[in-house]
Amino acid sequence: MDGGTGGMYARQLELSNVLSTQIRNVQGESKQLVHHLAKVKQQVKDATLESMSGNCTRIGPVRLQNHRTLRGHFNKVLTVSWHPDNRHLATAAQDGFLLFWDSTSGLKKNLIRLDDPYIICSDISPNGHMVATGGLENACIIYKLHSSPDSETSPKNSIVSIFKGHREYISDLSFVGNSQVLTSSGDKSIVLWDMEKGTRCNSFNGHLGDVLGLSVNPRDPNMFVSCSSDRFSNLWDVRSPLNRRQFQTSQTHDSSAVKFFPDGYSFACGTDDGEVKLFDIRSDCELSNYPVRQVHQHFRSYKPEEQVVEDSASSMKLSTKSSMVAALDNPGVLSIDFSKSGRLLFASYAEYSSVVVWDCVMGTIIGTLDGHRDSVSKIKISPDGLGIATASRDHTTRIWSV
């Protein structure tokens, strides 16, 4: 009997040694693979977008005008989304209301009293019939959107769906087709909800921190990219939630804004230290960056007399004063969006009330949108690319165009 124990012990000891050698071998292999991968990634990175832009036509300063200022909210406007007709848009603010506007006349068309007044994000469905909202109460609520005059008299705005399941706030959401919604949440997950089934289709787990933003690929609605406080941006496929591709967005800072480039092969990501970077999926690397240093320089050398809008000089001062408060909300890059061709990259920063217009290809600042009195929490370009809507903490939304 004693010999049996001894024999078993000897066998286990032998197994232990075998396992140890195997672990050592595999660890060695990992090291080599990591080294090899770093080398391959370095080889691929043979240029930047800026270095390849030699033959590109330079564009001068862009002059975009503020055509409408939509007043009606009584608190910070946090989110804005365009209707597919390019004319209407929905804004939602901390006052607990969602307003539906005609951007050409500047008139309100409808109002929805939100069930969750602490709204963070919203999106209008591609058919324009619904608006999805998400916020601090962890639920994604979808409302029917009435814009015809006769429905304005209806006493109640009907809720189409309520999706509960996230354990933390909903940071961003996007419609995928007309019946599915993707939501990213502070509980580190992203969930795809189906309105016909009335429940979740899929969960995407893999981030190690709060998921702070997402963007659906404009070319292929099965793919989307997310950004998180774990400093990684993940590329997901709706059909295989277990696989993901990771892009390191920063070494030190959370990333809170992400947007696909219109061609669907690259995406831009903004981080809390104010940097914006462009990543390419084909090359699996960073192609370009838009440093916050340039933004600071631009505003320092800014001459108020050049401005068209008379009160924007004072707005700059106001914004620097209130930046302390704004920084408590969320520092760095607040929102980014691309123009129709992707040449212009619009970015808003917590420290500035003006929206910065970057030449995405050259990597230079070619303009600003001045007028808001506090930082801009959301920038959205209309589907046809002709209208820019900026929702600001100064309680207003502005519409800009050429």
Place this chain on the structure above:
Amino acid sequence: MELGFLKNADSAPITGPEPENEKLMRIIQLNKMKSMKLERLNQYNNRLKRELARERVNASNSSLMIIKYTETTKDGLIPELWGPTETRYQEKTKSPNNEPTGGCCTIA
């Protein structure tokens, strides 16, 4: 002692002094952990291999493709490249200037 003996007889046909058993249990535990670690490392390596096998386009090529996209997609916000565009906002801003004169005429 008797209880301990029974317990051992129940779980495995091993008898003997306690320390021997403990030693055996510990090494079995250790080996379980080691094989789990090995499995995790193998998964990690497989992921790395998959990542290595992925086809990558050179950054210069993707840059050129991005530039080509920006040059071939019409962008109404850059009149410098695409010429002036009529937007729905310009029509509206013009009309208030025209309306008062028109309005005056009809009243007069």
